[in-house]
Amino acid sequence: MFVRSILSILLILLKCILGSSSKNGYKVISENVMYSRWRSIISRTVRTPNGKQIDYDVVDQKGSGASIIFAWNSKTKTATILKEYNPGCDKILYGLAAGVVETDKHGSDFDMAARHELEEECHLSGGTWYRLLNEDKSIAMDKYVMTEIVAYLVVDAVKVTNPRPLDDEEEIEIIEGVTVDEILEMIRSGEMNCIGGFASLLAIEKLRNLGEI
Numbered sequence: 001m002f003v004r005s006i007l008s009i010l011l012i013l014l015k016c017i018l019g020s021s022s023k024n025g026y027k028v029i030s031e032n033v034m035y036s037r038w039r040s041i042i043s044r045t046v047r048t049p050n051g052k053q054i055d056y057d058v059v060d061q062k063g064s065g066a067s068i069i070f071a072w073n074s075k076t077k078t079a080t081i082l083k084e085y086n087p088g089c090d091k092i093l094y095g096l097a098a099g100v101v102e103t104d105k106h107g108s109d110f111d112m113a114a115r116h117e118l119e120e121e122c123h124l125s126g127g128t129w130y131r132l133l134n135e136d137k138s139i140a141m142d143k144y145v146m147t148e149i150v151a152y153l154v155v156d157a158v159k160v161t162n163p164r165p166l167d168d169e170e171e172i173e174i175i176e177g178v179t180v181d182e183i184l185e186m187i188r189s190g191e192m193n194c195i196g197g198f199a200s201l202l203a204i205e206k207l208r209n210l211g212e213i
Helices: 004-018 110-122 179-189 194-210
Strands: 026-036 039-047 052-063 067-074 077-084 091-095 097-100 128-131 148-155 172-178
Touching: 004 128, 039 148, 067 110, 067 194, 077 110, 077 179, 091 194, 097 194, 110 148, 110 172, 148 194, 172 179, 179 194
Parallel strands: 067 148
Antiparallel strands: 026 039, 039 052, 067 077, 067 097, 077 091, 077 172, 128 148
């Protein structure tokens, strides 16, 4: 845990150094870690193109990004998703297998992290994989979040009898046999978290392109 904390702080400092140059007229002047555990709150001071200096509170987390996976069964034409407690909104919501690209386990390999998370959370492995963003691209999770995520579709992954263990804080219900129409209704009704809905919509588009649906 101590080593992970040190690695997290070093990564934040590195991001600060790399992010100090001007981008589109905005320049990061300083960054200070105000709180750090699994996630960190960072006070970031930015100079805008019109010369104003603004302080932002931004959120970072350990690791070098995150992966999220939509698991599809081509025989039943259904997905395997998750149902779990979301502490931020204090609700039980549907979502997809997802997790951090942990530096000590995965380096900066989003693909490896995705395969590990699928096994841990859905008890699935293998299958045919599709990266749902353009090659080498990731996307910011939120306006005030530093973490970037990559979404995947996996088709016909197989069940694992002895999967990787969940993290201590995770209590996950695996939901199999979910149709596309049911997932779309979960998104519209607010029963699926936003990042899960985002990845599901990308996956559904890909499945249409593949002729799966």
